[in-house]
Amino acid sequence: MSRYLAITGGVGGAKLALGLTHLLPADELAFVVNTGDDFEHLGLHVSPDLDTLMYTLSGLSNPDTGWGRVHESWNFIDTLRTLGGEDWFNLGDRDLAVHVLRTAMLRAGQPLDAVTRHLYTTLGVAHAAWPMSNDRVATEVVTADGRLAFQHYFVRERCAPRVTHIEFAGAADARVQPEVLAWLGAADLAGVVICPSNPFLSVDPLLALPALRSALAACHAPVVAVSPIVGGEAIKGPTAKIMAELGLPLDAGAVAAHYAGLIDGFIVDACDAALVERIAHADLAVIAAPSVMRTLDDRINLAHTALEFLGTF
Ligand code: FO1
Numbered sequence: 001m002s003r004y005l006a007i008t009g010g011v012g013g014a015k016l017a018l019g020l021t022h023l024l025p026a027d028e029l030a031f032v033v034n035t036g037d038d039f040e041h042l043g044l045h046v047s048p049d050l051d052t053l054m055y056t057l058s059g060l061s062n063p064d065t066g067w068g069r070v071h072e073s074w075n076f077i078d079t080l081r082t083l084g085g086e087d088w089f090n091l092g093d094r095d096l097a098v099h100v101l102r103t104a105m106l107r108a109g110q111p112l113d114a115v116t117r118h119l120y121t122t123l124g125v126a127h128a129a130w131p132m133s134n135d136r137v138a139t140e141v142v143t144a145d146g147r148l149a150f151q152h153y154f155v156r157e158r159c160a161p162r163v164t165h166i167e168f169a170g171a172a173d174a175r176v177q178p179e180v181l182a183w184l185g186a187a188d189l190a191g192v193v194i195c196p197s198n199p200f201l202s203v204d205p206l207l208a209l210p211a212l213r214s215a216l217a218a219c220h221a222p223v224v225a226v227s228p229i230v231g232g233e234a235i236k237g238p239t240a241k242i243m244a245e246l247g248l249p250l251d252a253g254a255v256a257a258h259y260a261g262l263i264d265g266f267i268v269d270a271c272d273a274a275l276v277e278r279i280a281h282a283d284l285a286v287i288a289a290p291s292v293m294r295t296l297d298d299r300i301n302l303a304h305t306a307l308e309f310l311g312t313f
Pocket of ligand 1: 009010011037046047048049051052067068088089090091092095151154155202
């Protein structure tokens with residue numbers, strides 16, 4: 001048996017994650033998920049990236065947004081609005097049940113990984129998805145308008161403020177989910193995939209955990225990342241805007257450079273084939289392949305490409 005670990009954040013990462021689950025059974029594939037986006041809102045513990053992956057893998061994701069649940073209704077948030085409550089973060093009625101239950105279980109003393117396992121299992125997800133840590137790590141976006149908690153930057157301010165830098169409060173002391181370190185050190189680990197999530201907002205929180213970063217750097221199996229930048233633009237979300245604000249060149253090469261020392265392989269989109277030779281070097285193999293995931297077949301094909309690529313090292 002060979003095992004694979006996939007690192008994922010939000011919507012883009014979940015799409016490739018779904019493709020991977022179509023190719024690998026639950027005992028051969030597990031996920032480690034960003035929790036830097038987690039926050040306490042209206043008294044509830046919300047874990048957006050864990051939920052995006054959960055809804056995606058259980059076939060319940062909202063196809064229009066990529067986050068939240070399909071066939072959602074909005075009575076709660078509409079009523080909250082009429083009462084003058086905070087309505088900038090859209091909590092759907094069905095989704096709300098997840099946040100209420102997670103919060104209750106956490107308050108009763110269960111750790112986040114156990115709560116996550118319960119939710120995923122009851123929704124029929126067989127593959128393990130571990131929060132990167134049970135300890136609180138909070139992504140904070142330092143902007144020209146001041147420091148903002150992640151969801152305030154991302155949803156309330158619609159990523160408008162200019163980003164100066166990004167911090168991960170609590171990361172230095174957070175304990176990494178032990179199963180993640182066990183998989184990274186396992187003799188039968190065949191590869192690690194860094195999904196095409198935002199490198200700065202969604203993957204960096206995991207890499208900010210010192211033990212996770214060093215385990216990934218020391219991992220004996222190959223690590224490949226898929227570029228979220230295609231043709232100089234982000235498929236979705238603010239990646240390109242943030243790269244411009246951080247003074248980075250707007251192409252896939254800047255993402256590969258960001259992961260330097262951690263990855264052995266890098267997948268750029270077929271339309272960026274001209275970048276392959278420029279990005280590749282003695283320690284980094286680069287391939288170009290279709291990477292825009294509109295359909296389930298696109299997701300499975302990209303997953304297949306990533307696994308085949310891992311097999312070449
Ligand atoms: N994203 C939005 O752009 N607007 C929302 O109102 C919103 C609500 C929301 C509720 C639950 C949830 O699990 C995710 C939600 N998201 C929303 C997505 C979330 O902010 C982002 O997907 C991630 O945090 C970035 O990866």
